[in-house]
Amino acid sequence: MIFNEKIECADAKALKTIQSERLINTISYVYKNAPFYQKRFAQHGISPEDIKSIDDITKLPFTIKDDLRDNYPFGLLSKNLRDIQEIHVSSGTTGNPTTVGYSKEDIDLWAEVVARCLCCSGAIPGDMIQVAYGYGLFTGGLGFHYGSLKLGLTIIPCSSGQTKRQLKILQDFKPRILACTPSYSLYMAETAKEMGIDTKKNSWEIGILGAEPWSEAMRKEIENKWAISALDIYGLSEIIGPGVANECQHKSGLHVASDVFYPEVIDPKTNKPADNGTPGELVFTTITKTGMPLIRYRTRDIVTLNHEKCQCGRTSPRISKILGRTDDMIIVRGINVFPSQIEEVLLNTEGTEPHYQLVVTREKGLDELEVLVELNESFFSDEVKNLQNFEKKIAKEIQSVLSVSVKVRLVEPKTIERSEGKAKRVIDKRSL
Amino acid sequence: MKITQVSVFLENKKGRLYDATKALGVADIDIKALTIAENEDFGVLRMIVNKPEQAVKTLKSYGFVANITEIIAVEVPDVPGGLSQILKILIDNDINVEYMYAFVEKNVNQAIVVFRFDNPDKAISSLTKNNIRIVGKKDIQGL
Numbered sequence: 001m002i003f004n005e006k007i008e009c010a011d012a013k014a015l016k017t018i019q020s021e022r023l024i025n026t027i028s029y030v031y032k033n034a035p036f037y038q039k040r041f042a043q044h045g046i047s048p049e050d051i052k053s054i055d056d057i058t059k060l061p062f063t064i065k066d067d068l069r070d071n072y073p074f075g076l077l078s079k080n081l082r083d084i085q086e087i088h089v090s091s092g093t094t095g096n097p098t099t100v101g102y103s104k105e106d107i108d109l110w111a112e113v114v115a116r117c118l119c120c121s122g123a124i125p126g127d128m129i130q131v132a133y134g135y136g137l138f139t140g141g142l143g144f145h146y147g148s149l150k151l152g153l154t155i156i157p158c159s160s161g162q163t164k165r166q167l168k169i170l171q172d173f174k175p176r177i178l179a180c181t182p183s184y185s186l187y188m189a190e191t192a193k194e195m196g197i198d199t200k201k202n203s204w205e206i207g208i209l210g211a212e213p214w215s216e217a218m219r220k221e222i223e224n225k226w227a228i229s230a231l232d233i234y235g236l237s238e239i240i241g242p243g244v245a246n247e248c249q250h251k252s253g254l255h256v257a258s259d260v261f262y263p264e265v266i267d268p269k270t271n272k273p274a275d276n277g278t279p280g281e282l283v284f285t286t287i288t289k290t291g292m293p294l295i296r297y298r299t300r301d302i303v304t305l306n307h308e309k310c311q312c313g314r315t316s317p318r319i320s321k322i323l324g325r326t327d328d329m330i331i332v333r334g335i336n337v338f339p340s341q342i343e344e345v346l347l348n349t350e351g352t353e354p355h356y357q358l359v360v361t362r363e364k365g366l367d368e369l370e371v372l373v374e375l376n377e378s379f380f381s382d383e384v385k386n387l388q389n390f391e392k393k394i395a396k397e398i399q400s401v402l403s404v405s406v407k408v409r410l411v412e413p414k415t416i417e418r419s420e421g422k423a424k425r426v427i428d429k430r431s432l
Numbered sequence: 433m434k435i436t437q438v439s440v441f442l443e444n445k446k447g448r449l450y451d452a453t454k455a456l457g458v459a460d461i462d463i464k465a466l467t468i469a470e471n472e473d474f475g476v477l478r479m480i481v482n483k484p485e486q487a488v489k490t491l492k493s494y495g496f497v498a499n500i501t502e503i504i505a506v507e508v509p510d511v512p513g514g515l516s517q518i519l520k521i522l523i524d525n526d527i528n529v530e531y532m533y534a535f536v537e538k539n540v541n542q543a544i545v546v547f548r549f550d551n552p553d554k555a556i557s558s559l560t561k562n563n564i565r566i567v568g569k570k571d572i573q574g575l
Binding site: 375377380381382383384387388409410411412413414415 | 437439441442443448469470471473474475476478495496497498499501530531548
């Protein structure tokens with residue numbers, strides 16, 4: 001089922017007309033209502049009249065996460081605070097958190113785009129959904145909630161955590177859809193195993209997983225463990241939360257709601273549009289939001305963009321799974337390293353679990369990358385040399401992918417911190 | 433003729449050996465012999481205990497990775513040259529020792545040494561042919 005066929009399957013020309021009209025409106029709207037953008041456009045010598053079609057978007061300046069932090073809490077709003085209906089906050093690891101204000105129209109928009117994602121994943125009205133994303137300041141829980149209401153699903157608002165209770169609800173209520181982070185779905189599988197639950201026999205048929213990058217290999221692992229079809233949903237609170245893009249059953253890229261969130265992919269170094277199909281940083285402009293529209297917001301997510309029509313009938317452009325983060329990316333001896341690359345290797349190596357952590361240190365001016373890997377019981381040996389050979393084998397595999405030498409250290413199972421939200425994969429001990 | 437050895441993976445972290453031995457103590461498991469092989473990151477604790485299956489179960493319940501291997505315990509005359517006499521038999525029969533360690537307790541004038549061989553069955557037949565006694569599971573219980 002396609003939730004909004006007229007838009008999601010619109011031909012390229014019609015879509016472009018809509019996007020152009022909406023961009024023009026948004027630019028004059030923020031110019032009028034957001035002092036931040038008025039000032040920013042003036043600094044760049046841009047006036048709303050310069051924007052005549054969607055193609056003019058590249059003339060506009062970027063917005064970055066620091067702009068949100070620097071203008072904490074409400075400096076980017078385009079509406080009076082009393083006309084804001086809901087506020088979400090994403091935790092910052094450094095400095096101020098970022099806040100996002102939603103107008104009434106924005107909440108309706110959110111419900112619409114999440115409903116599209118749910119349908120894209122195979123949900124139909126009447127299905128039961130277990131929402132195991134956190135409810136609260138994090139956008140995951142409520143975003144799914146609004147979209148599910150809009151589509152007409154039966155919602156179990158579990159939120160994240162209380163894993164044993166989640167599993168009891170799964171067994172007793174028999175929901176068809178699971179929505180949570182991919183790492184939490186694996187965490188639940190571990191807990192289920194400890195409780196003696198057969199994870200292959202359960203009512204979930206569809207998992208809508210997101211809020212953190214995950215690899216194809218991790219998809220296979222989740223699909224195997226839970227016997228479900230695992231689909232990737234993409235979103236970020238600054239833009240709306242979940243609902244920005246979602247995979248369809250063909251699993252060949254995530255369909256972007258480009259009639260409302262216009263995507264661009266740029267080379268993060270030159271800030272110029274990346275060549276078609278080349279990985280680059282994903283940039284979004286919200287072209288219908290009214291509470292806190294953002295112009296050319298840099299997501300720091302590395303993706304590729306595909307404009308071809310999909311087998312499912314949707315014409316919306318598709319982003320690839322997240323290939324990395326411009327900020328999660330670590331540079332070790334001058335080489336870009338994304339944790340997802342290491343995850344891919346581990347998932348393809350027999351005897352390891354996808355629970356890992358990267359520790360970067362600098363000794364005598366030289367970067368050292370250590371990969372902590374949890375030992376799988378079946379690969380334990382009473383002979384140290386076998387375990388050492390196993391470490392070497394993993395290190396060799398990683399080296400062949402990264403072209404940078406690493407040291408692998410086996411650690412006891414379940415000693416790497418599990419997270420119900422986003423997993424912390426990198427510990428950078430270098431004082432740069 | 434083989435006896436059961438329990439092996440435990442220990443991360444090189446403060447207190448892990450203590451945690452493992454404490455868990456066994458609480459479960460009333462008696463350690464008859466032990467050795468640790470280690471590198472800079474981790475160690476492997478190997479033990480002969482009175483109740484190996486229960487020991488593994490206990491350790492796993494405490495979150496350790498542990499397993500069981502079959503091992504050979506040999507009576508070695510507790511006199512100068514006793515061990516070398518055994519090793520000579522092994523060399524003559526082209527059998528390699530992966531690792532070995534000795535029991536704390538012993539039978540009167542015999543020491544008991546635990547061996548991991550590359551070819552355990554051949555080792556047993558070579559040693560018994562030369563009148564070296566292999567210690568069985570029941571003998572271990574009696575120690």
